[in-house]
Amino acid sequence: MSATDSRIRARLRIARADFRLDVDLELPGHGITALFGPSGSGKTTCLRAIAGLERAADGYVALGDEVWQDESRGLFVPPHQRALGVVFQEASLFAHLSVRRNLEFGQRRAPAEQQHFSLPEVTELLGIAPLLERSPEGLSGGERQRAAIARALLAGPRILLMDEPLAALDLKRKREILPYLERLHRELSIPVIYVSHAPDEVARLADHLVLLDAGRAIASGALNSVLSRIDLPAAFADDAGVVLDTVIDGHETDHLSRLRFAGGQIWVSQRPEPVGTPLRCRIHARNVSLALIPQHQTSILNCVAATVIDLAPTTTPGQLLVRLDCAGEPLLARITERSARRLEIRAGLALRAQIKSVALLD
């Protein structure tokens, strides 16, 4: 199945007394698309409407050539007739069935020709083979959520919808389950829509990003093209930063590891992974400062060459966001207006971006 076959189109309009949703999304048919926004922004409602658990009064939902809802001709396919999998915030395994019977619940009901995964494959992928005969009650939160993901995959979905699957877990459980999600990301051929309000999860998992605010989609696109926008509302701009896809290039003395990316090299505290491992890191705009000439008399190790693309004011008076191009990779820096004036920062200026700290997403 080619990627264009599972492109998602969702035009949804819901008006309630205390809430409005009005979005028109076209999402790619591959990779993980994160729906990100503050609580109340409509991301869960969006997901539920795509799943058919909620019916938008005015809506059009299609996956590739399969139309699931088209209110203009009164068409609404109920959720059980849609080839999708949903993972809810809490695992909601059926308490009266063993883990195995939970996994088989959807598998038995899905037409054989729609199933892309086998039980052994999925249990291996999610590391739940030893848990199959257990009752859901005896499982930890993380184990339950992995079983719920496996159950969704076995129902022959053409798309996987995840509604804040980690939100109910503590940090330890999150760390336990994130590697499995990354594995899914690498090995899954079907698109995933991932609802989250945690920037770190989004930065770590997403390929595409839709920003929702007060029931509207205010930005949509490839992860970094959205993250590097400098014209976003305060709710997003305060936490501005980009994601760099790097590869471990070498381990050095002084407990440092060298990471390579398109725009150069950066050093981080010693990593346990071997050389060649891909590593995603997040660079907050507030941790990037600018210098016109290379600085040697500084404690900051990471300094890359960059060109200014544009500048924009932030909601904090006296502070600016500067968008930089770093050999094709975007980078954001948050600086004061006074510095910008003193250094005459303007579009096209070549300078040095000093990265004070790099958040490694683990």
Added chain:
Amino acid sequence: MTAASQDLAAVWLTLKLASVVTVLLLIIGTPIAWWLARTRSRLKGAVGAIVALPLVLPPTVIGFYLLITMGPHGPIGRLTEALGLGVLPFTFSGLVVASVFYSLPFVVQPIQNAFEAIGERPLEVASTLRAGPWDSFWSVAVPLARPGFLSGAILGFAHTVGEFGVVLMIGGNIPEKTRVVSVQIYDHVEALAYTQAHWLAGGMVLFSFAVLLTLYTLNPGRRARP
């Protein structure tokens, strides 16, 4: 017929009545409980109140109205006569109909509570796993509501065994047809046959205790309703 065989006949009739009524109540009560648990209709309050009426009405009131509606001039009576079934009062079928109405809340309410306790989520999950509404009901809602069904069945059975007023009003006191244990005990006491009354009454105490013990052992956390 000896007194002992009359007692046995009453016990047998009571058990038969309670069994038939329990089965009917599970069949009738489950859709009502499901509807009450899930509906957002404005009628929910009214239907819930009608179902619960037998909890508060004196059995004689229920018996009186059933007698009239099922009698030859009542609407149900006319219907049953037109269908060639005769009239229901003073027959076993009449007792069954009356008991179904009288014990309805004891079955509907525990099942309704159990359905409400399940919540929306498991059914939503089932629908995303390709289970249609009918399939979800049988494969998810009913198994998850099992404790409610057990409580409902036990309470419905026990309550039917214990009813007296309605039976007397609608069924009278016909040996082997409508004379159940509670009526038989009443007869024994009227006749000052206390020994025989003790046997039956003591048996009822033991039976009721066993029923409640089972109920509380099965549902330790929850108090049996109503």
